Amino acid sequence: MLSKIRKPGHVIPTILLATKVVRAIDLNLDDTDSIKSAAKTAATEMMTYYTGYRPGDNPGNLPDPYYWWEAGAMFGALVDYWAYTGDSTWNNMTTQALLWQASPDANFMPKNQTMTEGNDDQAFWGMAAMSAAERNFPNPPPDQPQWLALAQAVFNSQAARWDPTTCGGGLRWQIFTWNKGYGYKNTISNGGFFNIASRLAKYTGNQTYAEWADKTWQWTVDVGFLTPEYRFWDGADDATDCKNYNLIEWTYNSGVYLLGAANMYNYTNGSDIWRDRTLHILNATNVFFSTDPEKVMYERACEPVGTCQVDQKSFKAHLARWMAATTQMAPFTYDIIMPRLRTSALAAAKTCTGGPNGTSCGLKWTEQKWDGNRGVGEQMSALEVIQSNLIHEVAPPVTDANGGTSRGNPAAGSGPNGRPSGSGDASQGKSGDFRTREITTADRAGAGILTTLFLAGVVGGTGWMIYEK
Template structure:
């Protein structure tokens, strides 16, 4: 069921761009499917039928397309991913943190899986751009995005903060830490991101809180899932950067206990405001259930195997996937100049189910 559900979304180009989503498909939406496929490859989830594109190949297709899109838009703000893929969609003139974080995450994890430094170079470029443009603050907080319209050229920031922006960069930084053989640079960045995540999105009792919408109960369907993704990325980080275990595991444990207390609605439905503990918040839906289930499963990470790579994994790749060329490698990123620096979800149930099944698969393995 999971394999069929994910493969149904691949589209004619085997790049998670189904034609029926062209009017609302963002770079982040496309990347979330690719990251689900990346998790499948890392966790040695059963492969699709051999005549279909494989997990790794799907990720490479999305990454190659987005790398080409970066180069196509680099005259605006010196780089960075637009939120929307197609120019006719609302939000095209917005470069948001989650789209750039997903691109960074894919590049870092592809580098760790394949050993190909070109992916790591792109990941480094995406991280540096996000930091230099101001979406990663000096306090290691992640702002929502920046505007390119009205000649703003990324000089105006949207200050809203969401947990999954920090989470996607945390997980990507962990992959870079692994790829660089535990370099001091990525260890420091990992620690700073983890500190910022803890300080902003966890209360004094170590319980996760989606601060921008939870207190006012204004979280939309997408935002109700953010804690699910953040929990998973925190757990995946622990597996790749064990030095953060003592910091992150208590946060996951305390959040899971509080989430369990919130599962006191009709039929044990789970609420979203874990900080209320056993005072049910009266709000339930797929996002709330996903968030609770994922934080529960994240506590099993110590029993999981490390993410697979090209030597230990079994997913077939195609470095030229998603390109019009038959060249076997992606193009390296252009050098960032001083001029560049100066210029510088819609999510579906199937995708999240794939993520959850991946976690269960790992814990059972």
């Protein structure tokens, strides 16, 4: 997932930093109320960028320069926020955004993204819906798409795009042939699919989802995107049969597979295979934490060389979110994960002194002061790492068999309004058998973000952080 070039004006000149009143977000990690207050401050600042609730605007969309996927990630963060804090301030906006962007087929393929949507973009909205189901986020009206059914619809539409004609399988980055990157198969698109499949397996108990999670994991290994050291490359072009790897490492690639593996560990009742995979991924994330004793999270591919683009400034949010959730699916990880989230949260909070309100958070937490960067990604990252420290205060994700209230539709997303002919209403049943089919030419006409920069630009901007074989 690559981004537009940030527009001028998003980095505040250094001379202004000296005159800014330093307020910071006060954070005491031993005080639940303090964590909730800090999270609310970070969330409030984040929502100053959102305009979709205004009359005449498009619910769920963020303004330029932010891509559609990041809005989905942001509303996923607000689902977390409600679950962690109990504060419903943004619940109505979150529900409105998710339902508006669900699309007529209720699978997050809205007409406003017809020309640009990629598999990874769709996955982020699907993961937000999955979180809503797992956390018993207030359900939509009965006549609207339901959280579980939305996640199932994303899974179904992406399973139909699995493409064995190149690289032995996998999802392409882009959905549509006209978008740059259609020939690129990448880790985040397949990781999002793996993440959703594993969580659906846990939620519904349906073995078919687990089989797809296994299949996706094995493909990731076989194609070489996951190294023997459990580090993840970004992807490869299928013109080389995915042999010429893009060796960039991003935090969110490790995170998306980490939570998927943890869910598979839980689903399989603690199997040794998935325990080992979860632990190996977690240990390999050491590369994303500073080497000083405090071990603060950083985006190693771009932060040290100052080349993080708009999308990449949000990636730490996702690793923090998925690390915290992993502690509930694989409790043996708790003592490894929480010290890292604590030190990172404290460092992040110290950067939140910028902007007109004195609560904009910076990008480089390792500096423990505002660095002049501010935006949705920076704010979402600080929010997620701060509120993740409340994970021990909330119950684990619910399931069909254990308190889940969201209604499902195993055939969702495969026909008009998510209901194929004769499948019945989405309210019929909470889980069931997945229906798949052969991939068609139309299915292969797909995947996309319309980026202004592609792989060469990203590789050129990551400098020394490319990991050598």
